[in-house]
Amino acid sequence: MRNIYYDIYEDLRDKILDGVYAYQTYIPSESRLTKMYECSHNTIRKSISVLMLHGFVQPVRGKGVLVIYRPERRANFVLGDIETFKEAAARNGLVAQTRTLLFEHVRADAHLAECTGFMPEDELIHLERVRIFDGKALIRDESFFLASALSGLTAEIAEDSVYAYAEGVLHMKIVTSNRTVNVDFATARDRAVMDLLDFDMLAVVTNHTFNEQGVMFESTQSRHRPDFFTFHDTAVRGY
Amino acid sequence: MRNIYYDIYEDLRDKILDGVYAYQTYIPSESRLTKMYECSHNTIRKSISVLMLHGFVQPVRGKGVLVIYRPERRANFVLGDIETFKEAAARNGLVAQTRTLLFEHVRADAHLAECTGFMPEDELIHLERVRIFDGKALIRDESFFLASALSGLTAEIAEDSVYAYAEGVLHMKIVTSNRTVNVDFATARDRAVMDLLDFDMLAVVTNHTFNEQGVMFESTQSRHRPDFFTFHDTAVRGY
DNA sequence: GCCGATTTGTCCGTATGTATC
DNA sequence: CGATACATACGGACAAATCGG
Numbered sequence: 001m002r003n004i005y006y007d008i009y010e011d012l013r014d015k016i017l018d019g020v021y022a023y024q025t026y027i028p029s030e031s032r033l034t035k036m037y038e039c040s041h042n043t044i045r046k047s048i049s050v051l052m053l054h055g056f057v058q059p060v061r062g063k064g065v066l067v068i069y070r071p072e073r074r075a076n077f078v079l080g081d082i083e084t085f086k087e088a089a090a091r092n093g094l095v096a097q098t099r100t101l102l103f104e105h106v107r108a109d110a111h112l113a114e115c116t117g118f119m120p121e122d123e124l125i126h127l128e129r130v131r132i133f134d135g136k137a138l139i140r141d142e143s144f145f146l147a148s149a150l151s152g153l154t155a156e157i158a159e160d161s162v163y164a165y166a167e168g169v170l171h172m173k174i175v176t177s178n179r180t181v182n183v184d185f186a187t188a189r190d191r192a193v194m195d196l197l198d199f200d201m202l203a204v205v206t207n208h209t210f211n212e213q214g215v216m217f218e219s220t221q222s223r224h225r226p227d228f229f230t231f232h233d234t235a236v237r238g239y
Numbered sequence: 240m241r242n243i244y245y246d247i248y249e250d251l252r253d254k255i256l257d258g259v260y261a262y263q264t265y266i267p268s269e270s271r272l273t274k275m276y277e278c279s280h281n282t283i284r285k286s287i288s289v290l291m292l293h294g295f296v297q298p299v300r301g302k303g304v305l306v307i308y309r310p311e312r313r314a315n316f317v318l319g320d321i322e323t324f325k326e327a328a329a330r331n332g333l334v335a336q337t338r339t340l341l342f343e344h345v346r347a348d349a350h351l352a353e354c355t356g357f358m359p360e361d362e363l364i365h366l367e368r369v370r371i372f373d374g375k376a377l378i379r380d381e382s383f384f385l386a387s388a389l390s391g392l393t394a395e396i397a398e399d400s401v402y403a404y405a406e407g408v409l410h411m412k413i414v415t416s417n418r419t420v421n422v423d424f425a426t427a428r429d430r431a432v433m434d435l436l437d438f439d440m441l442a443v444v445t446n447h448t449f450n451e452q453g454v455m456f457e458s459t460q461s462r463h464r465p466d467f468f469t470f471h472d473t474a475v476r477g478y
Numbered sequence: 479g480c481c482g483a484t485t486t487g488t489c490c491g492t493a494t495g496t497a498t499c
Numbered sequence: 500c501g502a503t504a505c506a507t508a509c510g511g512a513c514a515a516a517t518c519g520g
Contacts, residue, residue: 003488024453029504040490045506050478053292055417058453061505062498066453068415070356117309176307177474178294181420183442183465201440201465203422214263214297214305226422226440233472235416239289242507268485279509284487300486301517 008037008047016056016069026064027057055234095134101193102128103155105147116144116219117208123147127158133228136195140223149217162218166211173212180206181231190223203229247276247286255295255308265303266296294473333372340432341367342394344386355383355458356447362386366397372467375434379462388456401457405450412451419445420470429462442468 021027033044048065051057056069106126113120124144131139157165166172182204202223209218260266272283290296295308345365352359363383370378396404405411421443441462448457
């Protein structure tokens with residue numbers, strides 16, 4: 001048993017995904033939902049705010065809570081949420097695979113600290129991985145992890161999933177992630193290890209991830225072949 | 240006088256931006272903040288949740304609310320918020336200008352409805368604009384607005400700011416925006432009206448914007464020259 | 479290891495304001 | 500005008516995590 005508000009959020013979200021509550025229709029009112037789920041009105045409001053922040057609904061004062069989500073126009077890669085490579089691949093039903101090209105311990109110097117956002121002298125694990133879909137290397141990740149936050153990390157674990165290890169074994173909770181999307185020229189290294197065809201530019205996602213302790217433990221640059229890249233996001237003005 | 244929680248949010252945010260509350264330090268506790276601002280603890284919690292969703296802080300249970308925002312690594316164009324072209328340009332201190340290339344009324348057919356997300360038979364305003372920075376045409380916007388939601392819109396107004404007109408004159412409130420980032424090949428049209436140099440690919444932001452009534456009134460494709468494009472976003476896991 | 483103080487997280491119930499119909 | 504629906508704010512209770520003695 002978890003949080004009440006989160007269970008309600010998931011239930012409402014699934015009903016929207018299944019079309020029980022259709023696009024441009026209203027979900028039941030707050031007062032009805034409090035009776036349906038037998039909880040307080042504040043708890044319902046919390047659930048609805050999560051639905052709103054994920055772009056599923058738009059509350060309209062005096063009228064109701066309108067569904068503004070349409071299943072058909074959904075992105076095929078990254079969502080406005082933190083998602084593991086394995087999670088994203090599984091959700092899209094792709095045959096995915098990771099190859100680790102580099103695994104080394106380094107100490108951050110001034111330049112590296114500037115690039116990654118870590119502090120000089122931080123002990124880091126430098127990781128280079130290629131993500132393979134249906135035999136084609138489409139994504140190249142260059143990551144730096146804070147060694148003190150990921151003790152025991154090995155190349156074999158990285159080959160599987162760093163996040164699964166951090167959450168499952170180390171019981172770390174991943175919370176906030178700042179991401180920046182850019183478009184950049186492909187480097188010689190990109191061409192050497194990825195299946196780039198004739199593409200000379202890549203979509204680059206740079207992200208800094210914080211755990212529940214508020215420590216930044218990851219700085220990753222993810223370089224995607226453009227034809228397989230999509231980034232989705234929901235913004236709410238003033239909220 | 241507006242909302243208490245929002246005023247507190249702005250005050251705390253500004254103190255973080257000004258360095259009063261520095262990176263990796265804790266802001267005052269909930270109980271202290273309730274005394275400082277003379278309000279209830281729930282109101283403080285709401286303010287902090289907004290700070291968190293904007294990537295400024297990370298609450299840590301049993302310890303406090305940690306500042307995780309660093310001013311230096313801030314993106315130079317779009318933020319994880321809904322922002323007007325004019326707002327973004329002003330914030331970056333750029334000499335910006337808009338040229339309207341096309342302004343026409345159209346009725347959505349099946350194909351256009353599929354592309355834009357509007358309904359067939361919807362009356363739309365079709366707008367093509369080029370955004371100019373320091374004399375260089377770097378962004379091409381192709382927009383469709385729901386005519387019924389933007390009555391009175393003219394080419395002259397569009398040259399200035401559609402959002403300013405919608406919010407200022409029509410008192411519409413822009414609320415939710417779903418955005419997708421892609422990388423696409425430059426078209427002949429792109430090359431004709433933009434200063435593309437040798438770039439043959441563009442960063443493409445497709446967004447669907449809803450007003451407070453929950454009606455989608457805008458569908459825009461914004462095509463950016465890659466060297467001037469940055470998209471920033473903050474994600475919070477499970478929230 | 480335990481206890482108590484502090485701090486954030488969840489949930490409840492109520493009251494009042496504002497917009498819609 | 501009244502009923503309904505969402506929005507804001509208050510105050511209280513308890514849980515969970517942290518930290519120091």
